Amino acid sequence: MTLAVKDIGFCYGKKPVLTDINFALDAGRFHALLGPNGAGKSTLFGLLTRLLALQQGDILFAGQSLKKHPTEAMRKIGVVFQQNALDLDLTVRQNLMYHSALHGLSRKQSRLRGDQELERFGLLGRANDPVRALNGGHRRRVEIARALLHQPTLLLLDEPTAGLDIASRKALNDHVRQLCAVDKITVLWATHLIEEVSAQDRVMVLHQGRLLADGSGQALCNKTGTTSLAETFELLTGVD
Numbered sequence: 030m031t032l033a034v035k036d037i038g039f040c041y042g043k044k045p046v047l048t049d050i051n052f053a054l055d056a057g058r059f060h061a062l063l064g065p066n067g068a069g070k071s072t073l074f075g076l077l078t079r080l081l082a083l084q085q086g087d088i089l090f091a092g093q094s095l096k097k098h099p100t101e102a103m104r105k106i107g108v109v110f111q112q113n114a115l116d117l118d119l120t121v122r123q124n125l126m127y128h129s130a131l132h133g134l135s136r137k138q139s140r141l142r143g144d145q146e147l148e149r150f151g152l153l154g155r156a157n158d159p160v161r162a163l164n165g166g167h168r169r170r171v172e173i174a175r176a177l178l179h180q181p182t183l184l185l186l187d188e189p190t191a192g193l194d195i196a197s198r199k200a201l202n203d204h205v206r207q208l209c210a211v212d213k214i215t216v217l218w219a220t221h222l223i224e225e226v227s228a229q230d231r232v233m234v235l236h237q238g239r240l241l242a243d244g245s246g247q248a249l250c251n252k253t254g255t256t257s258l259a260e261t262f263e264l265l266t267g268v269d
C-alpha cells in the first residue's frame with residue numbers, strides 16, 4: 030500500500046475547492062491526476078505535502094495517518110512542484126548536494142547520490158554547469174533528480190511540464206514512466222494535458238473539486254463508450 034486519501038474536503042474561506050475526495054494509489058504505477066485549470070490539483074498536492082492543513086478527512090501513507098506520523102511519511106515522498114525551485118546561480122551538483130545535506134546525508138554520500146540521479150537522467154555531464162545554463166527541460170529533470178535523492182517510494186509531480194515545449198514535455202514524461210517501469214516508484218502526475226496520459230495509466234479525473242472518474246485510461250473509455258481519452262475527458266468535464 031502507498032498513499033490513500035480518505036474523504037478529503039477543503040475550502041478557501043467559504044469556497045469549497047475539494048469535496049469528498051477518495052482514492053488509494055497502486056504501488057509502482059503511473060497515476061495521472063487529470064483536471065482542467067482550477068480543478069483543485071494544486072490544492073490536493075498542498076494537502077499531500079502538508080503545505081496546507083487538512084480540514085476534513087485524512088491522508089494515509091503505508092496505512093499510517095500523515096497527521097499522526099508526518100516525518101516518517103514525508104521521508105518516503107519526493108515532490109516536484111509546479112514552480113521551478115532551483116537556485117539558478119549554483120551548479121547542478123551544488124543544488125543537489127545542498128538538498129541531500131538537508132536530508133542528513135554526508136558530503137560524500139550527497140555527491141554519490143546526486144551523481145547517481147544525474148546519470149539516470151542523462152545529465153551527469155552537466156553537473157558543474159550553473160543551472161542557468163540549462164534549458165527548461167533539463168532544469169525540470171534536475172528537479173526530479175533532486176526529489177529522488179532520498180530514495181522515496183512515491184513521487185508527486187504537480188504539472189511538471191508547465192512551460193516546456195512539446196518535445197521536452199514528452200521526454201520528461203517518458204523519463205518518469207521509466208522510473209515506474211524500472212525502479213517501481215509510484216508516481217502521481219498532475220496535469221491538464223491529455224497527451225501526457227496513456228490508456229494503461231490509472232487516470233483520476235478531477236473537475237471543480239470532485240473526482241469524476243478513477244480507473245485505467247482504457248477502462249474509462251470503455252465505461253463512457255468513447256474511443257479516446259480526449260473524448261472521455263471532454264464528455265466528463267465539458268472541457269476540450
Ligand SMILES: Nc1ncnc2c1ncn2[C@@H]1O[C@H](COP(=O)(O)OP(=O)(O)OP(=O)(O)O)[C@@H](O)[C@H]1O
Pocket residue numbers: 041046064065066067068069070071072073188221
Ligand atoms: N490561496 C487561495 N485562495 C483562494 N482561492 C484559491 C487559492 N488557491 C487556489 N484557489 C482557488 O481554488 C481553486 C482550485 O485551485 P488549484 O490551484 O488547486 O487548481 P489546479 O487544478 O491546480 O489549477 P491550475 O492548474 O490552474 O493551477 C481555484 O478556483 C482557485 O482559484
